[in-house]
Amino acid sequence: MSILRVNTRLLRQVLVGFIREEVNKVGLTRVVFGLSGGIDSALVACLAAEALGPENVDACIMPYRTSNPESEVHARLVAERLGINHQVIEITPMVDAYFELFPDADTMRRGNKMARERMTILYDLSAAHGALVLGTSNKTELLLGYGTLYGDMASALNPIGDIYKTQVWQLAAEMDVPRVVIEKKPSADLWAGQTDEQELGFTYREVDELLYRMVDLRFSREELVASGFARDFVDLVAGKVQNSHFKRRLPVIAKVSNRTIDRDFRYSRDWGK
């Protein structure tokens, strides 16, 4: 049995409570997030619907012209099964208008732009509906930096950012996520046929076993190798974690005063809540 196995009933209770309390605390009742048709946002949809009631959950489906049509079908399936509000906003016109200026832009630039386009829509809907933006990045993606800074990584609250992809699968199976969404290959869906695992060069299950020992259990490099992980794999993953650290921090501020935000001006975000 994997070391990553979790008590899904208890995890569900903690995460549902998190959404309910952190949303209500700021005087709101609603949330909004991007529903991609993948498992992470489907799980967030389930948790949010349970926490706030489906009527308070707004999902936005934001396909681009190269997105797999199956993704939208799966997103609708999730939304309809949960009875949450959902709308489709295509991002093709905005993204294509911009890249008319840069026709030679590579797929990374295009993918980042799409992720940030979706973010601006979610934050606009946040203001329009009085809804907090929920994040849908899991711990594996956050640690590997497999996401777009200020794009899909942007949110007010992230219920699944401390659980690995392997654990997302477990919790999704416990909740009402459609089988077809759980079983398909994870994909950022930036171009046809793309899969995360192909792009990363290893599987989520493999890397989660490593990350859990490296990050959560603080195994040393030697201990990781002694536990059976290939040296190259350990170094590759450790490098990804280190090199993507900037994505997990606020912008760096040049200190000149005696009280600099976040360095010696420190308050919880729930200050006064």
Added chain:
Amino acid sequence: MDFTVALAQVKPKLGCVADNLDMIEAAVERAIGEKAGLVLFPELALTGYFLKDLVPDVALSLDSPEIRRLIELSGRISIAVGFVEASADYRFFNSSLYLEEGEIRHLHRKVYLPTYGMFDEQRYLARGERFRAFDTKFGRMGMLICEDMWHLSAPYILAMDGATTLLCLSSSPGRGITAADSLGSTSDWQKLTGTTAMFLNCRVLYCNRVGYEDGVNFWGGSEAVAPSGSVTARGQLLEEDLVIAQVKEGALRRERIFSPMMRDESLAITMKELRRIMKERDN
């Protein structure tokens, strides 16, 4: 003597002393309604936990109107409650008060301020310097604040000082999810309260808060533990609760007869060896 205790498993608002005082007063009324003689609140019940730079803003002196109000309430029920204490020389302590019959019976300043992992208490707070048992109308007691309990010497000193009831006020974050039935922090604490009670033949009354602060949950599960180590009442996990437990003098008397470890405990040997260790460390 037999008495009823209420463990107020509340959800303080971070940095909102006035709101939290109202919350405490409401719980005091409910505890009185349940005919409790003593009501416990969690660590930092008046302020919330992850205060950081708010510490000086929410700190109260012992003669503040808020503390005076709680002292007044203790004319109707004994109260143990956690807050940030401001001393006259502007040190700030993670403190708890035991209030009874309109008086302060005891002030405990948290000695062991966790400053590792997710905790940063020593950055903001001054350290207490003593563990002392004190007399109440329900017998001799000792107070511990959360991390204090994780240092074996702390409950030991209180028990050697004659405490037969240990009050532990806590703000314990829930963490360590595995395939097990409970969170790691929950099962660790449950082992700790039971074992401490059993080793020291003392009752343990443990009050932990609930709610979330910046994504951190506090898991609740407040409990009354008999001197045998068995749990007589336990609060809900992750939900507000008012746990009512009957504390029986007979259970203490019988346990002290069955398992007279505290009677046999040798203060002389302990002191001799600790003095030796201290001397050797100095060399």
